[in-house]
Amino acid sequence: MSRPATDSKRFIRALKGETLTPPPFWLMRQAGRYLPEYRATRTDAGGFLDLCYNPPLAVEVTLQPLRRYGMDAAILFSDILVVPDAIGQPVSFKVGEGPCLTPLADDAAVDALDPSRLKDHLKPVFETVSGLAGAIPETTALIGFCGAPWTVATYMVEGGGSKDYARTKEWAYGHPQRFQRLIDTLVEASAEYLCLQIEHGAEAVQIFDSWAGVLPEEEFRRWVIDPIRRITERVKDRYPGVPVIGFPRQAGLMYLPFARETGVDAVSLDTMIPLDWAAETLQPLLTVQGNLDPIALLVGGDHLDHAVDHILKTLGKGPFVFNLGHGIVPPTPPENVARLADRIRGWKG
Numbered sequence: 001m002s003r004p005a006t007d008s009k010r011f012i013r014a015l016k017g018e019t020l021t022p023p024p025f026w027l028m029r030q031a032g033r034y035l036p037e038y039r040a041t042r043t044d045a046g047g048f049l050d051l052c053y054n055p056p057l058a059v060e061v062t063l064q065p066l067r068r069y070g071m072d073a074a075i076l077f078s079d080i081l082v083v084p085d086a087i088g089q090p091v092s093f094k095v096g097e098g099p100c101l102t103p104l105a106d107d108a109a110v111d112a113l114d115p116s117r118l119k120d121h122l123k124p125v126f127e128t129v130s131g132l133a134g135a136i137p138e139t140t141a142l143i144g145f146c147g148a149p150w151t152v153a154t155y156m157v158e159g160g161g162s163k164d165y166a167r168t169k170e171w172a173y174g175h176p177q178r179f180q181r182l183i184d185t186l187v188e189a190s191a192e193y194l195c196l197q198i199e200h201g202a203e204a205v206q207i208f209d210s211w212a213g214v215l216p217e218e219e220f221r222r223w224v225i226d227p228i229r230r231i232t233e234r235v236k237d238r239y240p241g242v243p244v245i246g247f248p249r250q251a252g253l254m255y256l257p258f259a260r261e262t263g264v265d266a267v268s269l270d271t272m273i274p275l276d277w278a279a280e281t282l283q284p285l286l287t288v289q290g291n292l293d294p295i296a297l298l299v300g301g302d303h304l305d306h307a308v309d310h311i312l313k314t315l316g317k318g319p320f321v322f323n324l325g326h327g328i329v330p331p332t333p334p335e336n337v338a339r340l341a342d343r344i345r346g347w348k349g
Contacts, residue, residue: 006203007241011072011141014321015204015243015266015287022347023312023320024072026143027337028268029327030065031077035334037064048093049085052078055127062132066140068334069341072321073141073204074132076197078125080147080208084156086121087113087189103159103167110182115189119196126200133201141204144197148209148248149186149227156182165214172223179223187227191234198239206245206268207231213250213270220254225261232263245289249326259285271325275314287319292340294329300336308343316349 006012011024032038041061045051052058062077081099085091092100104110132142155161157168171179194205212224232244247268248258259267259282269278269290282288296307311322322344328337 006141009072009139009141009203011321012203012243014319015245017287017319019317019319021316021349022344023316023322025322025341025344026071026073026075027065027328028075028324030069030071030075030337031061032328033330034328034332034337035064035068048079049082049091052082053124055124055131058125058128059131059135062128063135065337066136069337070137071140071341073143074136075143075145075206076125076129076132076202078128078145080145080152080210081155082122082125083118083146083152083186083189083193084113086118086193087115087185088117089113089156098161099155101155101159104156104182107178107181110178110185113182113185115185115192118189118192122193122196126196129197129200129202142202143204143206143245144194144202145206145208146190146193146231148207148212148224148246149183149190149231150215150223151209151211152186152190153179153182153223154211165211169214169219172219183223183227187230187234191231194231194235195238198235198242202242204243204245205235206247207264209246209248209251212248212254213252217254220251221257224248224251224254225258228258228264229262236263256281266319266321268323269325273325275311279314279318283315283318283320287321288315289321289323290315291323291325294324294326294332297324297336297340298329298332300333300339304336304339305343308340312344312347316347 014020014024038061041057042051045054045057058077062074081091089101094100154165154168207228243265245266246262246264249270266287266289271291271293278288296304
């Protein structure tokens with residue numbers, strides 16, 4: 001049997017502005033450490049990047065939550081930091097520490113980055129996308145993704161995670177020409193990365209700007225809105241029918257100019273966005289996605305039911321995709337995810 005056309009899939013229909021009852025749903029980090037089968041597969045793979053670059057195992061962990069919960073979309077299993085790894089800044093992951101990179105030191109380090117390396121270096125990721133396109137259920141959409149330039153740049157400049165992003169902000173504020181070259185390199189690499197995922201079968205893409213909310217307004221416009229607008233334009237120039245989701249986490253009131261100015265088809269809402277404000281201000285402009293607190297999913301029970309119902313009542317009257325406000329946390333009981341899926345599917349409006 002041939003697969004349904006992309007535009008017939010509920011997730012894609014919602015991203016293109018249709019109101020559906022119940023809404024489609026998927027969950028950020030839906031393939032992850034809360035699932036025992038994921039932990040077993042990761043052990044077989046070795047390190048985290050080994051899993052990202054192993055197409056059969058990456059396909060397997062992407063499919064695991066679909067088998068349990070039947071989400072409306074699958075998201076490629078990978079990591080936002082495969083892009084710096086591909087263009088010349090090697091990345092490793094240490095248990096208990098997270099990502100580790102040799103921090104970019106100066107102009108020469110920025111100039112040495114080479115986006116032309118991306119296509120060959122990330123062949124295993126594109127093989128995973130192709131494998132998923134043929135393996136996911138017929139009515140399930142496939143999401144590709146990348147990190148936004150600002151967020152990826154923070155890891156490249158800091159050398160890993162940060163509490164205050166001081167070194168990155170020092171570059172952005174004190175050496176804006178150098179930082180602009182880094183951002184321009186990441187715009188080029190990220191747009192090409194998304195387009196290659198689409199070429200191999202991704203039907204929508206999401207741009208994760210996890211640390212967008214640490215910037216003041218003027219810098220937010222320069223380092224968040226403008227780069228994502230440029231990436232979106234490049235993707236839509238080559239693939240005009242493929243929806244783009246933006247996730248400017250913790251952007252607060254800056255969600256509105258982000259929604260108006262980046263050209264994305266949908267915004268993913270973090271947990272702190274007021275639902276009424278999103279329904280009145282953002283939803284008339286584009287599809288919204290979100291925004292259950294991952295800890296409500298961890299807690300489960302009546303609290304989870306109430307939180308889910310509140311989101312559905314408030315956002316389910318317009319174009320909407322149910323999701324979390326950030327990723328699933330590892331201690332989440334799998335049975336709570338099953339409870340969530342059943343409650344969404346049972347929603348009558």
